[in-house]
Amino acid sequence: MPSLPDMTTPNVEALAADARAPRPDPAETVPELKPALFEGLCRLGDSTLVLGHRLSEWCGKGPALEEDIALANIALDLIGHTQMWLGLAAEVEEAGRSADDLAYLRDAMRFRNLLLVELPNGDMARTLMRQFLFDAWHHEMLERLTGSDSARVAEIAVKALKEVRYHLERSSDLVIRLGDGTAESHRRMAGALDMLWPYTGEMFAGDGTDAALAEAGIAPDPASLHEAWHGIVTEVLEEATLGVPEGRADVQKGGRQGRHTEHLGYLLAEMQFLQRAYPGAEW
Amino acid sequence: MAREWPLWEIFIRSQNGLNHRHVGSLHAPDAETAIHNARDVYTRRKEGVSIWVVRSADITASRPSEKGPLFDPAEDKVYRHPTFYDIPDDVGHM
Amino acid sequence: MYAQMVKSEASNDDPGMLAAFQARIDRGDKIEPKEWMPEGYRKTLIRQISQHAHSEIVGQLPEGNWITRAPTLQRKAILLAKVQDEAGHGLYLYSAAETLGISRDEMFEQLHSGRAKYSSIFNYPTLTWADMGAVGWLVDGAAIMNQVPLQRTSYGPYSRAMIRICKEESFHQRQGYHIMMKMARGTEAQREMAQDALDRFWYPALMMFGPSDKDSVHSQQSMAWKIKINTNDELRQRFVNETVPQAEFLGLTVPDPELRWNPDKEGYDFSQPDWDEFFEVLKGNGPCNRERLGARVRAWEDGAWFREGLTAYADKAAQRRAGAATAAE
Numbered sequence: 053m054p055s056l057p058d059m060t061t062p063n064v065e066a067l068a069a070d071a072r073a074p075r076p077d078p079a080e081t082v083p084e085l086k087p088a089l090f091e092g093l094c095r096l097g098d099s100t101l102v103l104g105h106r107l108s109e110w111c112g113k114g115p116a117l118e119e120d121i122a123l124a125n126i127a128l129d130l131i132g133h134t135q136m137w138l139g140l141a142a143e144v145e146e147a148g149r150s151a152d153d154l155a156y157l158r159d160a161m162r163f164r165n166l167l168l169v170e171l172p173n174g175d176m177a178r179t180l181m182r183q184f185l186f187d188a189w190h191h192e193m194l195e196r197l198t199g200s201d202s203a204r205v206a207e208i209a210v211k212a213l214k215e216v217r218y219h220l221e222r223s224s225d226l227v228i229r230l231g232d233g234t235a236e237s238h239r240r241m242a243g244a245l246d247m248l249w250p251y252t253g254e255m256f257a258g259d260g261t262d263a264a265l266a267e268a269g270i271a272p273d274p275a276s277l278h279e280a281w282h283g284i285v286t287e288v289l290e291e292a293t294l295g296v297p298e299g300r301a302d303v304q305k306g307g308r309q310g311r312h313t314e315h316l317g318y319l320l321a322e323m324q325f326l327q328r329a330y331p332g333a334e335w
Numbered sequence: 336m337a338r339e340w341p342l343w344e345i346f347i348r349s350q351n352g353l354n355h356r357h358v359g360s361l362h363a364p365d366a367e368t369a370i371h372n373a374r375d376v377y378t379r380r381k382e383g384v385s386i387w388v389v390r391s392a393d394i395t396a397s398r399p400s401e402k403g404p405l406f407d408p409a410e411d412k413v414y415r416h417p418t419f420y421d422i423p424d425d426v427g428h429m
Numbered sequence: 430m431y432a433q434m435v436k437s438e439a440s441n442d443d444p445g446m447l448a449a450f451q452a453r454i455d456r457g458d459k460i461e462p463k464e465w466m467p468e469g470y471r472k473t474l475i476r477q478i479s480q481h482a483h484s485e486i487v488g489q490l491p492e493g494n495w496i497t498r499a500p501t502l503q504r505k506a507i508l509l510a511k512v513q514d515e516a517g518h519g520l521y522l523y524s525a526a527e528t529l530g531i532s533r534d535e536m537f538e539q540l541h542s543g544r545a546k547y548s549s550i551f552n553y554p555t556l557t558w559a560d561m562g563a564v565g566w567l568v569d570g571a572a573i574m575n576q577v578p579l580q581r582t583s584y585g586p587y588s589r590a591m592i593r594i595c596k597e598e599s600f601h602q603r604q605g606y607h608i609m610m611k612m613a614r615g616t617e618a619q620r621e622m623a624q625d626a627l628d629r630f631w632y633p634a635l636m637m638f639g640p641s642d643k644d645s646v647h648s649q650q651s652m653a654w655k656i657k658i659n660t661n662d663e664l665r666q667r668f669v670n671e672t673v674p675q676a677e678f679l680g681l682t683v684p685d686p687e688l689r690w691n692p693d694k695e696g697y698d699f700s701q702p703d704w705d706e707f708f709e710v711l712k713g714n715g716p717c718n719r720e721r722l723g724a725r726v727r728a729w730e731d732g733a734w735f736r737e738g739l740t741a742y743a744d745k746a747a748q749r750r751a752g753a754a755t756a757a758e
Contacts, residue, residue, distance in 0.1 A: 101502075105497060105505075108496045108497060108505070108509050109496075109497055111489065111493045111496055111509060111512050111513065111516075112486070112489035112490050112493035112512060112516070112724070112728070113493075113724065113727075113728040114516075114728065114732065115728065115729075115731065115732020115733075115735040115736055116340070116362065116732060116735070116736055117362075117486070117516050117519060117520045117523075118361055118362060118363065118372040118375065118376060118520070119732075119735070120489075120513075120516045121372075121375050121376050121379075121513055121516050121517055121520070122371070122372065122375040124509055124510075124512070124513035124516070125375050125379065125513070127509060128506055128509055128510060128513070131502060131505055131506045131509070132506065134502060135502050135503075135506075138502075151502060152501045152502055152503075155502055156500070156501070175731065176731075176732065176735045177735075218374075221371075222371055225367070225368075225371065226739075228742075229364075229368075229738065229739050229742040229743075230735070230738045230739070230742070232742055232745065233737070233738030233739060233740075233741040233742040234734070234737055234738050234741045236734045236737075236738070237734055237735070237737070237738025237741070238738075240734065322497050322498055323497060323498065325498050326498060326499075326500035326558055327500055330616065330618055330619070332616075333500075333615055333616050333618070333619055334611055334615055335500040335501055335504055335558070335608070335611055335612075335615075337733065337736065337737055337740070338740060339532055339533065339534045340736065340739070340740065342524075342527060359521055359524055359589075359590075359593070360524045360527070361520060361524070362533060364736075364739040364740050364742070364743035365743035365746065365747070368739065368743070376517055376520060379513070379514075379517065380597070396463065398463075
C-alpha cells in the first residue's frame with residue numbers, strides 16, 4: 053500500500069509513468085558485461101541445480117512421508133529456478149548452448165556453485181541446516197535481485213522469491229524445532245552447524261565478476277548481503293538454542309571460481325552420465 | 336514404539352468466495368507443522384488459498400446410529416426446496 | 430494392480446445385520462467410517478488399502494533410482510514430481526486405512542517386519558533410463574486399470590482417495606509413454622534399451638493383476654462388498670488389449686510369440702506369466718526384495734530421532750503456552 057506522501061504527491065501519474073518506462077537493460081545494451089553476466093547467472097543456476105540435485109537424493113528415503121514430500125517440493129522449485137537462470141545464461145552467452153548443455157556438459161571446474169550446496173546430504177540435520185544457511189542467503193539475494201537493473205534478472209528473481217520465502221520459513225522453523233527438541237536432535241543440529249559454518253563465508257566473498265555486476269546495477273555486492281543474513285541466522289540459531297558458532301566462517305571457498313570439493317565430481321558423474329555416455333541423443 | 340505424530344484433518348479453501356473443504360488428513364507434531372505439511376501435501380498443484388487444520392481427535396462427530404433422527408426430519412420439509420412450488424412457465428425465470 | 434491376492438476375512442456377525450449391510454452395498458450406498466460394518470469387511474479393507482499404500486511408497490524406490498541420473502532438467506523435474514506423487518498417494522491411502530482403526534505406525538511395522546505385502550512389480554530392478562519409460566507406461570498403466578474402477582468402491586474414504594489419486598496420476602502413464610516414444614525413435618542404442626525394458630517389464634506387469642481368481646471365494650466376497658470391482662483376468666485382458674497397439678505404435682515387439690488377435694473374443698490371446706516366479710517374488714525371493722525393504726526400514730530407523738525431536742519440541746511449546754496462559758491469569 054502506498055504511504056501517505058506518495059498519495060499526495062501532485063505529479064504521481066508522471067512518476068508512475070516514469071517508473072513504467074522500460075529502462076535500458078544493461079544485460080542487453082552493454083556487450084562488455086556479458087562475460088560477467090554469464091558467470092553471475094551460472095553462479096546462481098549452478099547453486100540451485102546442485103542443491104536441488106542433493107535434495108532429490110532424499111526422495112523415497114525421508115524420515116516421514118510428509119517430510120519426503122516437502123523436500124521434493126523444494127527440490128522441484130530449485131530445479132525450476134535452475135532452468136530459468138541457466139536458460140538466461142545460455143541466451144546471454146550466445147554460443148548455441150542450452151540450459152541442459154550447461155547443466156550436463158560442463159565439468160566440475162566450470163561449475164560455479166557454492167561449496168556449501170555440493171556437500172553430501174549426511175543426515176537430516178545436516179541437510180536441513182545446510183538448507184537453512186543457504187535459504188537465508190538465497191532469500192536476501194533474490195530480494196535484492198528483484199530490484200536489478202536487468203529486467204530479465206529481476207523477472208526471474210520475482211518468480212523465485214515467492215517460493216524461497218516459503219523455503220526459508222520452513223527451514224528456519226525446523227532448525228528451531230530440532231535444535232530445541234531432544235538432546236539427540238540438538239546434538240545432531242549443533243554438529244551439523246559446526247561442520248557447515250566454515251562454508252558460509254563464501255556467500256559473501258566478492259570478486260571482480262561481482263564488482264562488475266554490482267557496478268552495472270545487475271546484482272548486489274555479495275558483502276552487502278551479510279548483515280541481513282547474519283541477523284536472520286543469529287535470531288533463528290538463538291531460538292534454536294544453538295547459538296552462532298565462534299569459529300571463522302570464511303575458511304572454505306572457491307566454488308564460485310570453479311575450485312570445488314571432491315564431492316562435486318561424483319555428483320556430476322552421476323548426474324551427467326546419460327548425456328556423456330550417449331552424446332547427441334534426445335531424451 | 337515412539338509416540339506417533341497425531342493425525343490432523345485438513346480443510347482447504349480453493350479460492351476466495353468458496354467454503355473450506357475437507358481434503359484429507361496427515362500427521363504432524365503440532366498445528367503449525369500441520370499447516371506446513373498440508374501446504375506441501377495437499378496443494379502441490381496450486382489447489383488452495385487458505386488452509387485449516389484440526390486435530391482429528393478434537394472432532395466431535397454425530398454417531399452414525401443417530402443418522403436417522405438428525406437427518407430424516409429435513410426430508411419431510413419438502414417446502415424448503417424450490418422444486419416444491421409449481422410456478423407457471425409464463426412467469427419467467429424465478 | 431497394487432494389491433494382489435488380498436484374502437477376504439470371514440465375518441461372524443449377525444446374519445440380519447449382514448444382510449442389511451449387503452443390501453446397502455447393493456443399492457450403491459457408500460459406507461463411511463464409524464458406521465457399522467462386518468468385521469470381515471473392515472479387516473479385508475485394512476489389508477487391501479494398506480497393501481496398496483505400501484506399494485506406493487516402496488514403488489518410489491525403483492524410479493527414485495534414476496532421479497539423480499535423469500538426462501535433462503525437464504526429465505529430472507517430471508520424474509521427481511511423479512515419485513513425489515507416489516509418496517502423496519501412499520499418504521492418502523494410509524489415511525483412508527486409518528479411518529478403519531489402525532495407525533500408520535502399525536501399518537509401517539507390518540511392512541517393515543515383512544508381514545505385509547506390496548506389489549511384486551517393485552522387486553524388479555530399473556537398469557536403464559528406458560525403464561523409467563516402461564514403468565510409467567506399463568506399471569502405471571496396469572495400476573490405472575485397477576484404480577479407475579476402484580473410484581466406485583463401497584468404502585467412502587477409499588473411494589475418495591482413489592478419485593484424488595486417479596486425477597493426479599493422469600500424467601504418470603503419459604510421461605512414461607513419452608519417454609518410450611523418444612527412446613524408440615531415438616538412436617540405435619536408445620531403441621535397444623527401449624525394447625529391453627519392454628522385454629523385462631512385460632510379464633512382471635501382467636503379474637501385477639495377480640493369478641486368476643475367477644474361482645476364488647475371497648474374490649467373490651470382495652466383489653460382493655464392492656471393494657474389488659473386476660476379476661484379475663478381466664483387468665489383465667483389458668490391459669493387454671490396450672497395451673499391444675501402443676507397443677506396435679512404438680515399433681517395439683511384445684515378448685510373447687503366442688500373442689495374436691482373437692476376433693471371437695474381441696481381444697488378444699496371450700501367454701500367462703511364470704506364476705512360479707511370481708510366488709517366489711511374493712515370498713521375498715525377487716531380484717530386489719532385500720534392497721527395497723531394507724531401504725524403507727533404514728529410512729524409518731534413521732528418521733526416528735527427527736520424528737522424536739519434533740514431538741519433543743511440540744510438547745515443550747505446548748507447555749510454554751500453558752505456562753504463559755496460567756501466568757496471565
